[in-house]
Amino acid sequence: MVAGTVVSAAMLQAGEPCRISVSGEPRTAMCGMGICFECRAVVNGVAHRRTCQFVCADGLRVETMR
Numbered sequence: 750m751v752a753g754t755v756v757s758a759a760m761l762q763a764g765e766p767c768r769i770s771v772s773g774e775p776r777t778a779m780c781g782m783g784i785c786f787e788c789r790a791v792v793n794g795v796a797h798r799r800t801c802q803f804v805c806a807d808g809l810r811v812e813t814m815r
């Protein structure tokens with residue numbers, strides 16, 4: 750992974766959805782600039798964080814939001 754990669758991009762590269770919709774569909778980043786909220790996931794135990802707004806860092810814990 751390249752330094753400065755945002756979490757939503759890293760999740761996409763890993764094949765992991767950011768969240769699962771109420772109808773069970775995998776969702777991932779759409780706008781990439783903090784507007785659409787499609788990239789919400791659990792970051793360091795806090796739900797509904799927009800992963801396109803977080804740069805990957807050692808120790809950052811991210812989970813698909815269900």
Ligand code: FES
Pocket residue numbers: 757777778779780781782783784785786787788789799800801802
């Ligand atoms: S991708 Fe749209 S808010 Fe993150």
